[in-house]
Amino acid sequence: MDMQKIEIISDSVERTFEIGSKIGEALLPGDIVCLVGPLGSGKTTLVKGIAAGAGSQKPNLVNSPSYVIINEYQGRFNIFHIDAYRINTEAEFESLGFEDILGPDSVVLIEWADKVASKLDGLDYVRIEMQHKGANSRAIKITGLKNMKNLSF
Numbered sequence: 001m002d003m004q005k006i007e008i009i010s011d012s013v014e015r016t017f018e019i020g021s022k023i024g025e026a027l028l029p030g031d032i033v034c035l036v037g038p039l040g041s042g043k044t045t046l047v048k049g050i051a052a053g054a055g056s057q058k059p060n061l062v063n064s065p066s067y068v069i070i071n072e073y074q075g076r077f078n079i080f081h082i083d084a085y086r087i088n089t090e091a092e093f094e095s096l097g098f099e100d101i102l103g104p105d106s107v108v109l110i111e112w113a114d115k116v117a118s119k120l121d122g123l124d125y126v127r128i129e130m131q132h133k134g135a136n137s138r139a140i141k142i143t144g145l146k147n148m149k150n151l152s153f
Helices: 013-026 043-053 090-095 113-120
Strands: 005-010 032-036 070-074 078-083 106-111 126-132 138-143
Touching: 005 013, 013 043, 013 138, 032 043, 032 113, 043 078, 043 106, 043 126, 090 113, 106 113
Parallel strands: 032 106, 032 126, 078 106
Antiparallel strands: 005 138, 070 078, 126 138
């Protein structure tokens, strides 16, 4: 994995969305984005921004697929949004068809990726860690984004 890192502090929901949008603009078909962080740390807000930056016409319809586990959105490429929060075994994750949605025409976004980390071994992916820094602020650490040097946050 490319170990280039960037750390950003977001002071609002709007700023988190904006950061996600810039990440979405930089993503390329075939990219995998793994998001980790506690409940309420802004993962879904960041995903909404990523979808907007990746060309989704309706990022407001992006929501956490906690119960359906996977959602698909259209943008410059297919965007698959997986929420692994309720996945308890590797077999459950495999049954989603994860390997089938990986490919040159899609981007895969995985919330709670730490729960399925063993299934990501050997894959090249962007890792985004999110942490609470206060009531409205979040620390966002991005590792492995190939086009990161062209971004300004």
